[in-house]
Amino acid sequence: MTTKYHSLFLIAVLFIVSCNPGLSVMDPALESITADDMKNHISTLASDEFLGRAPSTPGEDKTINYLADQFKKIGLKPGNGDSYFQEVSLIKITSDQSIKMKITGGKKDYNLVFSEDFVGGTPQIADNIEVDKSEIIFIGYGVNSPEYKWNDYEGLDVKGKTVLMLVNDPGYATSDTSLFEGRSMTMYGRWTYKFDEAARQGAKAAIIIHETGAAAYPWGVVQNSWCGSKLYLEDNMLLKTDLLMQSWITTECAKKLFESAGLDYELAISSASKRGFKPVSMNMTASIKFKNQVEYSKSNNVAALWPGKGKSDEYLIYSAHWDHFGVNPAFEGDSILNGAVDNATGTAALLEIAEAFTKLAKQQDRSVLFLAVTCEEQGLLGSEFYTLHPLFPLEKTVGVINMDGLNILGRTKDMTIVGMGKSVLDKYAVSVLEKYGRYACPDPKPEKGGYFRSDHISFAKIGVPSLYLSKGIDDLEHGKEWGLAQSEKWITEHYHKPSDNYEPDKWNFDGMIEDIKVFFEVGYDISIKK
Known part of the structure; x- marks a missing residue:
C-alpha cells in the first residue's frame, strides 16, 4: 500500500469511526486478522517448495524473499536502511x-x-x-x-x-x-x-x-x-x-x-x-x-518497520523465527522438516499483526519493528546477532514480544506467559486477556526451560523488557488436563520431526486467531502508553 493510498485509507476509517461512536479505533485492525490470511501464509511457508526453511540454503532464499515481498505489499518500510534484510555472518x-x-x-x-x-x-x-x-x-x-x-x-x-x-x-x-x-x-x-x-x-x-x-x-x-x-x-x-x-x-x-x-x-x-x-x-x-x-556462509534476519507518530524514535519489536531444519536424508520417506507449527505459525502472525497496525484508525505513538530472525534452531543465533548489531538503539527499544509455535488446538480460556514474573511487560498481557474474559497463567512445565529456549531471551539477557506469550492449555471445551495432554502429545509425536506439517483439516484456527488479536493489542498498548 503506497503512502498516498494509506493516508486516504486512514481518513476514510477515521470518518467511519467518527460517525459510529461505538466503533473502536482498533476494530478495523482486529478485523483484518483472519484465519484465511493465516492459512495462506502458513501453507506457503510450510510447503515442500520452501524445503524446510534451513538457513543458508535455497529454502532460506524463498522464505526471506516471501517475507520481504509481503511486508512491502502491506506497506511497511525496510528495517535496515533501504533493505528488509540484515545479513548474519555464520560459520557452517x-x-x-x-x-x-x-x-x-x-x-x-x-x-x-x-x-x-x-x-x-x-x-x-x-x-x-x-x-x-x-x-x-x-x-x-x-x-x-x-x-x-x-x-x-x-x-x-x-x-x-x-x-x-x-x-x-x-x-x-x-x-x-x-x-x-x-x-x-x-x-x-x-x-x-x-x-x-x-x-x-x-x-x-x-x-x-x-x-x-x-x-x-x-x-x-x-x-x-x-x-x-x-x-x-x-x-x-x-x-x-x-x-x-x-x-x-x-x-x-x-x-x-x-x-x-x-x-x-x-x-x-x-x-x-x-x-x-x-x-x-x-x-x-x-x-x-x-x-x-x-564453510563461511550468510543468513538473514528480515526486518520491516511501521513508523510511529509522536515517539517514532522509540521502538517495540515483534519477533518470530522463520527458520527450521531443512531436509534431512536420514529420515526415510518424507525427509523435509517443514516446521509448520514451529514456526511458520509465528512467522505468519508477524505478517498479520503488521497488517493490523496499518489498519489502525489512529497511528500508534512508537515505531514497531517486525523482526523475523534466523537460526533460532541453531541456538538463537539470529536474535543474538541482532542484539550485537541492533538496527535501532537498544536503549530506545521499549520491549520485545516473541511468538513461537501458535495454538492449533482450539480456543482456550488462558494464555501462557512463559517466565511469568520476569518481565515488566506481563501486566500488559494480563490486562488485554482480562478484557477478553481470559486469564494469564504461568508456564505449566517450567522444568522444560521454555523461557530460555526462544528468541526473547537474547533481548532479556541484555535488559530489554521481553514478553514470551504463548498458547494456553485451559481448553474452552475440554479443560486443562486435555489441553496439556494434547500439547505434550504433539511434542512427542511431531516436535522437530517431518510430521510437523501444515494440516488445515486437523487444525482449529479459532484459538490461534484469538491469540493473535491478543498479541496485537498487547503490542498496541505498549506502543501508546508511557
Missing part, C-alpha cells in the same frame, strides 16, 4: 558422522556409535579434530553460578580433560525450592550454557547425558538437531577456547560407562544435586578423531 561446520568415540580404561572398552549412542561435533574452525585419551571427569551439572552459590568446577582444573555432565540443574532433580528455582529450569540448566561454561573452564571435550524428562524432549530431537551441519556466529566465544568436542550421550550409554568405571549411576546423579558435591574422576579416557568441512 559439517563433521564426519561415521565417527566413533572410544572410551577406555574401565572394566570394558566401548566404541560409541554416532546417532545410536552419541551425537556431537566441534565448534572449531579446523579440517581435522582429535581428542586423544582425554581423562573423563563427572562434573555433576557443570554449573558455576555465583548467585545460586554453586560451583561444580571449584578447585578443579579441567584443562585438556573431558567433562561429563547432567542436563538441567540441581533444583530439577530434587524439587527443592532452596536449590536454584526448584523444578523450574534456570539458564544454568540449558545445554548451551553447559558447553559454554566447559569451554570457559578450559575443557577439551564436553559431554551431556541426555534424559528425556530433564531435557524436555526425547533422544530423537537431539539426534535430528545434531545430524548434518551446525551453524555458529562467525565471531563466537567458543572459537577463542580449547573446546574441541561438544557431545550428547544417551542415558543407556551413560549407565554402561558408569558401570564400567565401577560407579553407581543412580547414586552419582543423586549426589550431584546435593550441596557439597565433589566431581568424580571416572578413571577412563575419551578419544575421538574426525574430519570437518568448514
